[in-house]
Amino acid sequence: MQPASFSLSPIVAGLWRITDWQLSVAERVRWIEQALELGITSFDHADIYGSYQAEAQFGEALKASPTLRGRMQLVTKCGIRLRSTDRPYRVNYYDTSAAYVRTQVAQSLRNLHTEQLDLVLIHRPDYLMDAAALADTFTALTREGKVAHWGVSNHTTSQFALLQQHHPLVTNQVELSPLQMDALDDGTLDQAQQLGLRPMIWSPLAGGRLFNGEDEQAMRTRTTMLDIAARYGISLTTLAFAWILRHPSRPHPITGSGRMVNLQDAVKALDVTLDAEDWYAIWTASKDHSVP
Numbered sequence: 001m002q003p004a005s006f007s008l009s010p011i012v013a014g015l016w017r018i019t020d021w022q023l024s025v026a027e028r029v030r031w032i033e034q035a036l037e038l039g040i041t042s043f044d045h046a047d048i049y050g051s052y053q054a055e056a057q058f059g060e061a062l063k064a065s066p067t068l069r070g071r072m073q074l075v076t077k078c079g080i081r082l083r084s085t086d087r088p089y090r091v092n093y094y095d096t097s098a099a100y101v102r103t104q105v106a107q108s109l110r111n112l113h114t115e116q117l118d119l120v121l122i123h124r125p126d127y128l129m130d131a132a133a134l135a136d137t138f139t140a141l142t143r144e145g146k147v148a149h150w151g152v153s154n155h156t157t158s159q160f161a162l163l164q165q166h167h168p169l170v171t172n173q174v175e176l177s178p179l180q181m182d183a184l185d186d187g188t189l190d191q192a193q194q195l196g197l198r199p200m201i202w203s204p205l206a207g208g209r210l211f212n213g214e215d216e217q218a219m220r221t222r223t224t225m226l227d228i229a230a231r232y233g234i235s236l237t238t239l240a241f242a243w244i245l246r247h248p249s250r251p252h253p254i255t256g257s258g259r260m261v262n263l264q265d266a267v268k269a270l271d272v273t274l275d276a277e278d279w280y281a282i283w284t285a286s287k288d289h290s291v292p
């Protein structure tokens with residue numbers, strides 16, 4: 001079960017794209033304040049975002065306005081070694097060794113100007129993961145006060161179960177949107193419900209493809225969703241978030257936009273309950289066939 005002390009805001013803000021937003025430090029402080037005013041108190045990072053620069057950009061804002069930290073939950077991820085100019089690996093690869101997880105947690109703490117990370121996720125399943133050894137690393141970093149809670153992202157149900165057997169995990173962060181529904185069928189969301197662990201959901205707008213995709217699936221789904229959104233008197237963004245929130249695993253969708261109006265529209269979805277017929281109309285448009 002999820003530890004009682006652990007909770008995220010119903011909508012989480014994602015910082016993957018922060019380096020594209022071209023915000024000054026003062027503007028980043030204001031952006032964070034506005035998100036907090038909307039009730040978005042959880043912020044999703046990863047060590048690799050923005051070619052390893054995103055956490056530090058957010059951290060500059062926390063340093064400039066030190067009272068912000070106490071009003072939020074900081075989530076980050078590690079475990080991917082991504083080639084960059086400073087890291088000339090031969091290939092991109094995964095590393096969940098004690099040494100690498102320790103190094104990246106220490107770097108995230110420095111980047112974010114904080115003493116403790118509220119939640120750290122293993123970003124992608126590492127085929128070479130030694131679950132018992134990784135659990136020992138989790139335990140040690142928690143004992144040292146550096147990380148409060150642990151979870152994973154993009155893990156299959158068996159990978160989740162393997163690690164969960166050795167150390168409590170609080171979430172699996174997975175992709176779900178009206179254009180990407182694998183998690184509905186692959187057991188991920190069933191497992192989340194079974195364990196009472198709320199999943200975090202990435203790319204709820206399919207990375208923007210819901211708006212600008214010119215492929216048939218995107219166009220078909222968008223047309224159906226615009227009709228439904230008009231009937232509810234809400235935006236396409238609000239409808240996409242409401243579609244995700246309707247799932248009984250009680251997911252936490254993560255916004256990806258830099259524009260505050262889109263965060264507002266995400267939060268508005270908390271007041272919308274889609275009826276099952278509309279939920280399935282979106283499913284049907286996306287799949288291009290009826291339920292069996």
Ligand code: NAP
Binds near residue numbers: 017045204211257258
């Ligand atoms: P998303 O909400 O699906 O996509 C955001 C993108 O959609 C932005 O580029 C945004 O541009 C665009 N967009 C939003 N509204 C739009 C509109 N009306 N018209 C055109 N474009 C629009 O989310 P995401 O950024 O892909 O993912 C969200 C978060 O999930 C990330 O920040 C990250 O924290 C997390 N994530 C995790 C993983 C993982 O493996 N665990 C993978 C990917 C992402 P604007 O900024 O201009 O609005």
